[in-house]
Amino acid sequence: MSKVLIVSDSHGLTEELSAIKARHQISNLIHCGDSELDFNTDELEGFYKVRGNCDMDSMFPNEEVITIDGLTFFVTHGHLYNVKMNLMKLSYRAEEVGANVICFGHTHIAGAEKIDRQLFINPGSIRLPRNRPEPTYAVMEWETVQSISVQFYTVDGQLVQDMNFQGSL
Numbered sequence: 001m002s003k004v005l006i007v008s009d010s011h012g013l014t015e016e017l018s019a020i021k022a023r024h025q026i027s028n029l030i031h032c033g034d035s036e037l038d039f040n041t042d043e044l045e046g047f048y049k050v051r052g053n054c055d056m057d058s059m060f061p062n063e064e065v066i067t068i069d070g071l072t073f074f075v076t077h078g079h080l081y082n083v084k085m086n087l088m089k090l091s092y093r094a095e096e097v098g099a100n101v102i103c104f105g106h107t108h109i110a111g112a113e114k115i116d117r118q119l120f121i122n123p124g125s126i127r128l129p130r131n132r133p134e135p136t137y138a139v140m141e142w143e144t145v146q147s148i149s150v151q152f153y154t155v156d157g158q159l160v161q162d163m164n165f166q167g168s169l
Contacts, residue, residue, distance in 0.1 A: 002069035007137040008032035008077075008105025009125035011054065016126055016155050017043040020137060023157050028068050032105035032123065033060070033077030052077035052105065065097045071145065071169075074099035078106035078122075087120055094118055100169050101140070110136040112150040112165035119148065119169060126155045136160060145169040 005026040010017055011034055021029065033052025037044055039059035051060030055077075063076040074094040081089040083106050094102045095118075102120045109131045110124025124136035135155040142148040150165040 002028075002071075002142050004028040004030060004068060004073070004140045005137065006030045006032065006103050006121055006123040006140065007126055008103075008123050009034045009052070009108050009127060010036070011125070011127040012036045013127050014041075014043045020126070020155070020157075021046070024139060026139065030066075030073070030075055030103050032075060032103050034105060048073075048075055050075050050077055053079040063093075065099060069142075071101050071142065072097075072099040073101045073103055075103045078104035083107055083122075087115070090120070091115065091118055100145075110138070110152055110160075110163060112138065112152075112163075114165070114167055114169070117169055119150075119165075119167075121150055121165075124152070132160075134160065136163075 003026045005024050029047040031047040031049040033050045034054045036054050039057045048064050051062055066073050108125040112121045123138040126135045126137055129135045136152045138150055138152050140150045146168040152160040152163040
């Protein structure tokens with residue numbers, strides 16, 4: 001079983017990031033930007049990380065393309081792709097780089113949605129959630145592209161019962 005932990009929009013939180021990492025013990029970690037931390041800070045160690053509109057450290061890349069156990073992920077914050085309007089630019093860019101899983105933040109709205117053969121995951125925000133009362137992050141698991149699940153958790157580790165994705169690519 002392959003797993004990826006996905007967080008975004010932590011906006012300066014450090015103890016919470018460390019607690020989430022320790023809780024899940026997952027080696028594949030993604031931060032979708034707006035950490036507001038230095039690129040090399042201890043709390044972001046082990047994360048694939050990208051630059052959000054509130055990140056000042058120029059060492060953050062605007063995007064990352066990574067392959068984990070047969071799936072290619074496109075990771076970006078989202079502000080450069082107008083994700084508050086729609087996901088079209090994000091979809092086109094993911095197609096250009098050959099990614100079928102797209103991880104992004106910026107809107108602070110948690111959700112997972114499959115459109116055609118692309119899976120879009122926004123883990124929400126562990127600091128300032130929108131459209132939900134609880135701060136969230138996500139864990140994606142898969143054995144094959146036919147069996148993918150995305151579970152959302154509150155910042156303190158409780159499973160969000162009414163939010164999950166089960167499906168295939």
